[in-house]
Each structure stands twice: as C-alpha cells, then as structure tokens.
Amino acid sequence: MVKKTGRPGYLQIADDLREQIRGGALAPGAPLPSTAQLAEQYDASLSIVKMAVGILRNEGLVIGQQGKGVFVREDEQPEKRPATDLASEVIELRTAIQDLSERLARVESTLSESRRSPK
Amino acid sequence: MVKKTGRPGYLQIADDLREQIRGGALAPGAPLPSTAQLAEQYDASLSIVKMAVGILRNEGLVIGQQGKGVFVREDEQPEKRPATDLASEVIELRTAIQDLSERLARVESTLSESRRSPK
DNA sequence: TAGGTCAACATAGTTAACCTAGTTGGCTTG
DNA sequence: CAAGCCAACTAGGTTAACTATGTTGACCTA
Missing domain, CATH: 1.20.5 (Single alpha-helices involved in coiled-coils or other helix-helix interfaces)
Known part of the structure; x- marks a missing residue:
C-alpha cells in the first residue's frame, strides 16, 4: 500500500488516515482498525503503524484508549468562527x-x- | 534525567528541549546536541531521543539537516506571518x-x- | 447463578539493531 | 598543490522484540 514516493511510510499512513477522518470515512467516535489490522492493510510493520497513529494522537484527531482501541475524536467545533x-x-x-x-x-x-x- | 512521573520519557525530553528553546538556552540557529549526546545526557535510548526530536521537528520548532545536525528554527516575525x-x-x-x-x-x-x- | 480466574487482545512505551544518506575532515596519491 | 578516496560523524527510516497495563469474554467452580 505504501507508495514509493520519497515520503516516509509512517507519514503516508498518517496522511491516509487523516484523510479518511476528514472525509468522513471514519466517523467521529468510530474505532480505527487495530494496530495489527492496519499493519496488514498497509503492508507495513507494527512500528510504522504505531508511529502513524501516534502522530494523529498528537494532533488530537484521535484518542487512544489502552485496552480498547483508538477512536476518532468526537469534536464539536464546526467552523463556528470566521x-x-x-x-x-x-x-x-x-x-x-x-x-x-x-x-x-x-x-x-x-x-x-x-x-x-x-x- | 527522566523523572518517574507518569509522563513518558520521550515527552519529557521533548518538553525539556522545548523549554530550552523557548527560554533562549538554545538560541535560534543554534544546533541541538547530537542524538547520541542527548541520549547520554538524558540517560535515554537513541530511539527515545529520536522520538523527542521528531516531535519538535513536527512542531516546526526545529529543523533537522541530514548529515549535519538539528537546528533551532530561526523564526521570522510572527506579525508578518501570512x-x-x-x-x-x-x-x-x-x-x-x-x-x-x-x-x-x-x-x-x-x-x-x-x-x-x-x- | 455469582464470583473468580484466565487467556486473548488492545494500546502504549521502550530498547536495540540495521540500513540509507548527507557532511566533514584527514590522508593518500597523481 | 589538487583530486579523490575514506573513515567518522550526522539525521532519518524501518523492523522486531520486549514490557506494562487495560479490557473483554469464556470458562470453571463453589
């Protein structure tokens, strides 16, 4: 899945997930696939997936709950201000x-x- | 160096470096110690230091130049920021x-x- | 049935190792 | 002297393995 652009894999995956969230393919509150599933899906190692998820977590786009999963943040800030x-x-x-x-x-x-x- | 608060080491190091930058201990344009030096300084593994630096890099606080080092970003005036x-x-x-x-x-x-x- | 145990799975943090690639400085050779 | 090679540094990417901890559901037992 990861393309051979110069962009590192963990960023490609982070981009893709971010896109899915922004685009609604992953709705707020919905769980992301597990680390293992993502690794298989993108044909990447677990570490790479963890780095990618870590980025989204750091951005606040996503919230990880130990033992349960990683969930799309339910954000209620819809473009209120100009x-x-x-x-x-x-x-x-x-x-x-x-x-x-x-x-x-x-x-x-x-x-x-x-x-x-x-x- | 890393304290036994619940906060993970890579965040502690990132915090500390961020503080040094904000506080002027690391001036704009100045190089950070090398990854190996930071690892010894904080008594942490190379991976942890790399993660910490990666965070600052992601925040734009710092710019890494392969083969040379990691340098504190020379910030342009915030007023002029588009x-x-x-x-x-x-x-x-x-x-x-x-x-x-x-x-x-x-x-x-x-x-x-x-x-x-x-x- | 109620309660405890246990295995399986999840995220999260850490470490060590290996690889690529850019930079620098010193040494050798033409 | 100049060119080129080479060793020693640098950051960055990737992988695998381990630990800790939380969650869940199935199972066994009293």
Whole structure:
C-alpha cells in the first residue's frame, strides 16, 4: 500500500488516515482498525503503524484508549468562527497555555518536593 | 534525567528541549546536541531521543539537516506571518493545551491521591 | 447463578539493531 | 598543490522484540 514516493511510510499512513477522518470515512467516535489490522492493510510493520497513529494522537484527531482501541475524536467545533477571528483565538489560546503552564509548574514542583521529603 | 512521573520519557525530553528553546538556552540557529549526546545526557535510548526530536521537528520548532545536525528554527516575525499560517498555529496551540491539560490532570490527581493515602 | 480466574487482545512505551544518506575532515596519491 | 578516496560523524527510516497495563469474554467452580 505504501507508495514509493520519497515520503516516509509512517507519514503516508498518517496522511491516509487523516484523510479518511476528514472525509468522513471514519466517523467521529468510530474505532480505527487495530494496530495489527492496519499493519496488514498497509503492508507495513507494527512500528510504522504505531508511529502513524501516534502522530494523529498528537494532533488530537484521535484518542487512544489502552485496552480498547483508538477512536476518532468526537469534536464539536464546526467552523463556528470566521477566519478573521483566528488571530484573537490565537491570543486566547496563548493565554490559556500561559495559565496552564503556571499551574503545572506550581503543582509539579510541589509534587517533586513531596517526593524528595515524603510526609 | 527522566523523572518517574507518569509522563513518558520521550515527552519529557521533548518538553525539556522545548523549554530550552523557548527560554533562549538554545538560541535560534543554534544546533541541538547530537542524538547520541542527548541520549547520554538524558540517560535515554537513541530511539527515545529520536522520538523527542521528531516531535519538535513536527512542531516546526526545529529543523533537522541530514548529515549535519538539528537546528533551532530561526523564526521570522510572527506579525508578518501570512493569515494562512494562523490556522496551523491554532492547531498547534490546541495540541499544546491538550498536552498541558493532560499533564495537569495527571499530576493533580497524583497529588490528591497522595494526600488521601500518603505512602 | 455469582464470583473468580484466565487467556486473548488492545494500546502504549521502550530498547536495540540495521540500513540509507548527507557532511566533514584527514590522508593518500597523481 | 589538487583530486579523490575514506573513515567518522550526522539525521532519518524501518523492523522486531520486549514490557506494562487495560479490557473483554469464556470458562470453571463453589
């Protein structure tokens, strides 16, 4: 299945799955084929499939549930805002990241201290 | 180097490098240590380091040049960035938020559990 | 029947090894 | 000296095998 373009196999598979999700062939909430099935389907090794799925997972397109499977994310954000609002959304998101980072740093340092001197 | 938080090593390393870049410890244009050096530095396997670098590469934070090294991207002014890139930045920020949220949830639950039943 | 066990399957993380290919610098040879 | 070869580095792609952990269903037993 993987074509002999210069593009690495794990990206080709990630592209293909992404396409299937965007195109609706894999509906939100639907499970992807198992790693083993995908490996056979694309005639690729398990590692390659895992890398491809890992990319989609990292992109948030897909959510892996250990022991169950990998599912297409049920996203409810259908193009609500016009493109002109993208800039403000970026600012919004930056603020959220700042906030999360601070909380995380605080709580992680607390955690490491309590590990160093328990109780 | 990799701490025994629940967070996988390749993400810890990616986080650390990302931090160094954002913080200026690794200036734009500067080369990262080689894969082998990073592996020794973090006391991790080559594969893990490659995964971590692959993440940063995927995020566009870093550019790998085969045969030479991996270099911190010399970023052009964000102001001049065309609007078409805003969308991809939103995606990037979203994944960052998702990532931070997961870390936060994990570490906060760890904290509350250790309060409930201290080891 | 209710409950426990166990095998099979799933994702996820990690490691080690092998291969390709680009770059660099030093050494040899013409 | 100049050209070319070569060894030693670099990143990147691929594969296989192992561990950990979660889920499910079938089966056995009390």
